[in-house]
Amino acid sequence: MEKEEYLKAVAEALCAGDKEKTVELVKKGVDEKIAHPLEILKDGLGVGMTMAGDKYEAGEYFVPEMLMCVDAMDAAMEIVMPLIEQELREKEKAGEGAPRGKVVIGVVEGDIHDIGKTIVASMLRAAGFEVIDLGRDVPIDEFIETAVREGAQVIAASTLMTPTLEGMEEIEEKLKEKGLKGKIKTIIGGGATSREFADEIGADAWAADAVEGVDAVKRLVEEVKMAMAEIEKRMEAEKKEE
Amino acid sequence: MAGRRLEEYNIVFFPSGLRGTFEPGTSIFEAATKLGVDLATICGGQGECGKCKVIIEEGAEALGPLTPSEEAHLTEEEKRQNYRLACMISLPEGVKRLVIRVPETSRLGAQRLQTEGLEVDVKLDPAVRKYHLIMKRGTLEDDRADEIRLLDYMRDLYGFEDLEIPWEVATTLPMILREKGGTRGDFDVTVVVYDDKKVIAVEPGDTTDRCYGLAVDIGSTKLAGFLMDLNTGKVVAVSSRMNPQIPYGEDVLSRITYAKRSLEALKTVQQAVINGINDMILEMCELTGIKPEEIYEGVFVGNTAMQHLFLGVWPKFVSLAPYPAGVKRPMRAPADKLGLKIHPNGYAWFAPIIRGFVGADQVAAELVVNYLEIENMVLELDIGTNTEITLGNRHGAYCVSCASGPAFEGMMISCGMRAANGAIERIRIDPETRELEYKVITGIWARGVRSCSKYRRTITKPIGICGSALCDVLPEFVKAGIIHTNGQFNKELLGVDPRMRKRPDGQLEYVIAWAHETAHGKDITITQNDIRELQKAKAAMFTGSYLLMKEMGVTTDDIDELVIAGAFGSYIDPASARTMGMYPEVPLEKIRTIGNAAGTGARMALISREARKKMEKLSNWVKFIEAAIHPDFMKVYPEAMYIPNKNLDLFPETAAMLKELGRI
Numbered sequence: 001m002e003k004e005e006y007l008k009a010v011a012e013a014l015c016a017g018d019k020e021k022t023v024e025l026v027k028k029g030v031d032e033k034i035a036h037p038l039e040i041l042k043d044g045l046g047v048g049m050t051m052a053g054d055k056y057e058a059g060e061y062f063v064p065e066m067l068m069c070v071d072a073m074d075a076a077m078e079i080v081m082p083l084i085e086q087e088l089r090e091k092e093k094a095g096e097g098a099p100r101g102k103v104v105i106g107v108v109e110g111d112i113h114d115i116g117k118t119i120v121a122s123m124l125r126a127a128g129f130e131v132i133d134l135g136r137d138v139p140i141d142e143f144i145e146t147a148v149r150e151g152a153q154v155i156a157a158s159t160l161m162t163p164t165l166e167g168m169e170e171i172e173e174k175l176k177e178k179g180l181k182g183k184i185k186t187i188i189g190g191g192a193t194s195r196e197f198a199d200e201i202g203a204d205a206w207a208a209d210a211v212e213g214v215d216a217v218k219r220l221v222e223e224v225k226m227a228m229a230e231i232e233k234r235m236e237a238e239k240k241e242e
Numbered sequence: 243m244a245g246r247r248l249e250e251y252n253i254v255f256f257p258s259g260l261r262g263t264f265e266p267g268t269s270i271f272e273a274a275t276k277l278g279v280d281l282a283t284i285c286g287g288q289g290e291c292g293k294c295k296v297i298i299e300e301g302a303e304a305l306g307p308l309t310p311s312e313e314a315h316l317t318e319e320e321k322r323q324n325y326r327l328a329c330m331i332s333l334p335e336g337v338k339r340l341v342i343r344v345p346e347t348s349r350l351g352a353q354r355l356q357t358e359g360l361e362v363d364v365k366l367d368p369a370v371r372k373y374h375l376i377m378k379r380g381t382l383e384d385d386r387a388d389e390i391r392l393l394d395y396m397r398d399l400y401g402f403e404d405l406e407i408p409w410e411v412a413t414t415l416p417m418i419l420r421e422k423g424g425t426r427g428d429f430d431v432t433v434v435v436y437d438d439k440k441v442i443a444v445e446p447g448d449t450t451d452r453c454y455g456l457a458v459d460i461g462s463t464k465l466a467g468f469l470m471d472l473n474t475g476k477v478v479a480v481s482s483r484m485n486p487q488i489p490y491g492e493d494v495l496s497r498i499t500y501a502k503r504s505l506e507a508l509k510t511v512q513q514a515v516i517n518g519i520n521d522m523i524l525e526m527c528e529l530t531g532i533k534p535e536e537i538y539e540g541v542f543v544g545n546t547a548m549q550h551l552f553l554g555v556w557p558k559f560v561s562l563a564p565y566p567a568g569v570k571r572p573m574r575a576p577a578d579k580l581g582l583k584i585h586p587n588g589y590a591w592f593a594p595i596i597r598g599f600v601g602a603d604q605v606a607a608e609l610v611v612n613y614l615e616i617e618n619m620v621l622e623l624d625i626g627t628n629t630e631i632t633l634g635n636r637h638g639a640y641c642v643s644c645a646s647g648p649a650f651e652g653m654m655i656s657c658g659m660r661a662a663n664g665a666i667e668r669i670r671i672d673p674e675t676r677e678l679e680y681k682v683i684t685g686i687w688a689r690g691v692r693s694c695s696k697y698r699r700t701i702t703k704p705i706g707i708c709g710s711a712l713c714d715v716l717p718e719f720v721k722a723g724i725i726h727t728n729g730q731f732n733k734e735l736l737g738v739d740p741r742m743r744k745r746p747d748g749q750l751e752y753v754i755a756w757a758h759e760t761a762h763g764k765d766i767t768i769t770q771n772d773i774r775e776l777q778k779a780k781a782a783m784f785t786g787s788y789l790l791m792k793e794m795g796v797t798t799d800d801i802d803e804l805v806i807a808g809a810f811g812s813y814i815d816p817a818s819a820r821t822m823g824m825y826p827e828v829p830l831e832k833i834r835t836i837g838n839a840a841g842t843g844a845r846m847a848l849i850s851r852e853a854r855k856k857m858e859k860l861s862n863w864v865k866f867i868e869a870a871i872h873p874d875f876m877k878v879y880p881e882a883m884y885i886p887n888k889n890l891d892l893f894p895e896t897a898a899m900l901k902e903l904g905r906i
Binding site for chain 2: 058059060063064065068109111112113115137160161163164165191192
């Protein structure tokens with residue numbers, strides 16, 4: 001099987017939410033070395049997830065279809081990630097290629113509804129991000145501590161219920177307190193949230209759905225990286241002056 | 243669940259919560275009519291009858307001066323409180339939004355509020371009983387204290403051993419004993435005893451034939467009150483109105499979000515509902531000639547949020563996972579401390595709850611179904627923003643709560659509205675020809691004394707779509723091939739069926755009523771997003787039922803009866819609900835509705851202490867499962883979004899019908 005044709009098949013199987021076929025194809029690709037695991041992730045699975053996202057936007061797919069894709073994605077990731085983790089880390093250390101963006105995601109404390117969060121996490125992984133999924137009912141401090149410890153650029157918080165909205169506000173306040181605002185950017189989503197609410201509490205982004213969310217996270221990661229580069233440059237300049 | 247934010251609209255009406263965006267210059271009366279706001283009028287908006295008084299809560303300063311008609315109809319006090327006549331004012335240029343309260347006196351109560359429930363059939367045994375005594379007055383030989391004399395007579399005549407006479411009764415006792423019969427005659431009094439333990443009042447003369455109680459269903463949307471004669475167990479008056487807490491949040495969660503800001507905020511929300519109940523008491527008393535002091539007890543039923551907000555229990559934590567309630571057992575509170583306008587020594591009794599999201603209303607439904615005693619396997623659903631479901635029989639029962647959302651109440655739906663005049667309540671589509679028919683609610687009129695409905699212009703044209711018709715949307719659309727079984731609009735109908743079209747935002751939509759048929763001159767449609775909201779809601783409900791069935795090892799065939807409680811359940815077409823897969827596919831003849839079970843349960847508890855004991859038992863005996871974290875949730879819920887379900891083995895009859903129609 002040609003590589004191009006193979007990657008297209010992977011993408012289509014994933015987009016169709018066909019877990020069995022996706023896993024079979026990914027195994028085959030790895031075993032027979034049809035494509036590099038990194039290519040399988042990016043140009044196969046990643047493309048498939050984008051295709052599914054497009055269908056969602058067009059009203060063709062809804063939650064059940066997206067969840068099937070997520071399921072297939074998760075199974076495929078279990079095969080390819082161990083193979084590329086090492087390589088990615090080495091590359092990053094050597095300063096080769098752009099380092100992946102890191103996102104800490106979870107449902108805020110007091111809420112246990114996590115379907116939306118799960119879809120977003122999977123789509124972020126498919127888009128090439130390193131995702132640390134803290135699950136549901138996540139204490140506010142855990143979001144921030146994890147993001148600091150892991151050097152994540154973005155905290156993504158979700159809630160379906162109105163009473164838990166204040167947890168999102170708390171994230172913003174704590175980031176400000178700790179002087180982390182801007183170094184770690186925030187995005188919120190979920191049934192109870194809205195653009196107005198995001199603006200009100202000073203979140204850096206809000207997304208109506210997973211597709212918008214992935215685009216927004218891409219933008220936020222770039223913004224943080226640029227800001228950090230700016231800071232580094234300034235510090236170096238200061239050093240030189242000294 | 244947050245719904246659309248109020249800021250997006252420039253006119254908002256409370257307490258209905260109806261809102262819309264209007265052009266400057268639009269008459270407020272006209273806006274109210276278009277939105278279906280319940281607003282009284284006799285003259286039809288000519289500034290003549292003065293019935294459409296409203297209070298401007300926000301934006302009053304932007305309105306022009308009072309018109310001569312308003313000067314004439316409004317009292318000085320009303321003018322100070324920003325009252326206006328809706329028909330005399332219009333939306334000013336440049337105002338962000340007008341918030342308008344329609345006071346109770348300007349409403350017809352025309353929203354369809356279900357207060358009826360089943361006839362109550364229980365043995366009469368209320369907590370409050372009256373006992374008539376004629377006692378010999380004291381002599382030098384018999385100088386017992388009044389209090390002791392009363393207790394002795396109560397023991398000798400009625401067998402009470404340990405009655406308590408509290409301070410508030412004791413203080414006036416010497417006067418009351420001597421009121422009938424004079425200082426030289428016998429003491430002629432009636433003793434009011436609460437729960438065989440405590441004297442809550444002593445009244446001069448024989449008042450045993452006047453002993454009343456109040457049963458109230460505190461719904462998050464509406465209140466339903468019943469005044470009952472505790473001697474006969476009969477309902478003597480009924481009253482209902484919108485829950486006055488609605489301005490503090492449309493759904494229970496946003497209401498808690500408001501209340502948990504401070505103790506004062508909680509007090510405000512609590513006071514709102516108590517004022518509403520007091521209004522109903524006064525109305526029913528006025529109607530029947532019964533005095534509020536002749537009502538000695540109020541029994542209250544409502545969901546856990548309503549329980550907290552009524553009793554004034556700090557509600558913050560019950561709204562956060564794992565949703566621990568502050569109070570679970572039956573709670574008795576002194577009426578005067580609550581501010582409840584019944585006898586000052588009377589009590590409010592709130593029924594027990596099960597969990598944070600399974601409240602006393604569900605316990606009431608379980609009481610009505612009689613889970614403790616029945617052999618039949620019964621699945622009972624109370625459909626609403628939060629849907630509570632119980633499955634079982636006397637050998638054991640489980641319950642579950644699912645966040646189904648307000649879609650079937652018309653919220654989050656582009657043309658959705660509550661069940662009021664002008665709402666489309668039924669939709670039928672010919673599966674072959676797609677010929678569409680709908681039925682509009684007209685002529686719901688209040689029974690209240692203030693009604694002036696015979697003068698009111700009737701709205702016969704549709705304004706929007708209410709829950710019972712939304713319940714028809716998924717099944718009718720699937721049968722007619724307008725949507726696929728996964729909820730996606732059938733694109734092939736674009737350009738074929740004129741009702742199917744693309745909106746400016748790219749979404750597909752289907753026209754239910756054309757502009758020329760409607761009251762506001764705009765098309766009434768169902769959009770792809772509307773379909774999705776309905777799918778999510780019905781999937782949550784099915785998932786709840788199915789998880790209970792799995793937990794108990796019960797199949798659809800094992801279900802002897804499917805019982806639907808709640809107002810909404812009484813108006814939907816059970817066949818539609820079943821075809822869309824809202825609940826398991828049981829034969830239609832096994833489905834029955836029990837109306838407002840919360841109200842029925844409250845009435846039962848008011849007149850029967852046995853019923854109260856049963857409620858307390860049920861609240862501990864019925865086991866609870868948390869749907870959202872159930873291991874099978876992630877499989878069952880997405881499958882249930884399909885119509886009727888992805889797993890067609892669960893819906894053989896519907897599957898066969900759809901196959902025959904060529905839809906699957």
